Amino acid sequence: MAKKQKIRRPRAETPKGFRDYFGADVTERKAMLDRIAEVYHRYGFDALETSAVETVEALGSFLPDVDRPNAGVFAWQEAGEEDGDWLALRYDMTAPLARVYAQHRNDLPTPYRRYAMGPVWRNEKPGPGRFRQFYQCDADTVGTASVAADAEICAMLADTLEAVGIARGDYVVRVNNRKVLNGVLEVAGLAGEDKEAERGIVLRAIDKLDRLGVEGVRALLGEGRKDESGDFTEGAGLGEAQADTVMAFMDARRDNGAETCQRLNDIVTGSELGQEGVAELEQISDLLQAQGYGPDRIVIDPSVVRGLGYYTGPVYEAELTFEIKDEKGRPRQFGSVAGGGRYDDLVTRFTGQAVPATGVSIGVDRLLAALRMKGQTTQAARGPVVVTVMDRDRMADYQAIVGELRAAGIRAEVYLGNPKKFGNQLKYADDRGSPAAIIMGEDEAARGVLQVKDLVLGAKLAEEASLEEWKENPSQTEVKRGDLVPFLKSLLQ
Structure with missing residues (x-):
């Protein structure tokens, strides 16, 4: 008699890099997003829900490797068609916005102000606190080059943090400008296509200031740096004068926006693009001051460099400044929960025309974690x-x-x-x-x-x-x- 084949049952486990959200998690997130939406509505932004699926072509430059459509995103080809479209789960909320604006621009107001909330998916290696599906909450203004739009996003971001329960003094919105950094690199002799590799090393070095300190960054601007394990990281090979210019830029923040902008203006003297960027920062600072947003909430800070390879003008980052304990019990600041800036080239891929845009993205899970630490959520959700x-x-x-x-x-x-x-x-x-x-x-x-x-x-x-x-x-x-x-x-x- 044939042996009865054993039934193979599926494993009851969440796929690697994903997680399940239960009642209290969903309730807390919804309550937080509702408060954020109230602020966005007050600023005149309209809600937009796009499909979770986009064509890989529409995602475009968001892919880490455009020659392999499934690298970095969850992608598949339309079944039953040899030359069928490649489709993918959205990688973020900005690429779908660019497609929507290009597709419906004749029916949308100019400028178009929208906010979007929902999950995004990235086909990347998961790790501690790093998931393949997570929530984003974006707000963008498309169709105006006025830096008043950037100032408005910064003000709205500050109001949003306070609306969800982050007290004034526990956060700061920091503002910089890609044009200023480009001006610094130009003055330091790093302009031109032949200096692209050096510029990349410089940008990465500046971004590591919090972790490596001034000496560590200075080493990366020069010959390189050896870490505690003995591993050596090759530097940008800058001369003393070049490195001095970059370090002066990183140390340019002063007590108020006007003094910071004056110092930046001195550093980028000789660069038209750099001085244009400083003028934009001055205008943003003046607009915010006129509305009552002082340096206790929003500051001009040249150390903000995250994402500067993508943005084309002002950039901003919301950082929570209260202290928490890391996994080893050491005190540290909570860190960034939102970031954004001006990206004037995105829609051009669809229309061939330059369309200015600026926006911000809030890391929903990080902000929710911060609210839990501050006791600002309904963690003990009332049952029936x-x-x-x-x-x-x-x-x-x-x-x-x-x-x-x-x-x-x-x-x-x-x-x-x-x-x-x-x-x-x-x-x-x-x-x-x-x-x-x-x-x-x-x-x-x-x-x-x-x-x-x-x-x-x-x-x-x-x-x-x-x-x-x-x-x-x-x-x-x-x-x-x-x-x-x-x-x-x-x-x-």
């Missing part, structure tokens, strides 16, 4: 009121009670498990985070009353109450059937 089942024959009565509560706007459910052991029902209510349980047995039904058990107070009494207090059982109250709704509303408040 649970109507317990004392008598299966009275199920219609229990359903009538829960229907009445729901109609009054109270979240409620009937216990639908095995009601044989009443203790299991109360344990279920505790597991659900329920604020109260409703009890109606034969005696209560006959007298037209209900027992309402305050589970929050009950848990507190279990930890703190004396034997006499516990015997009085103040956590359980008898309520007339007709008074249930107002009693619960008062209890839940």
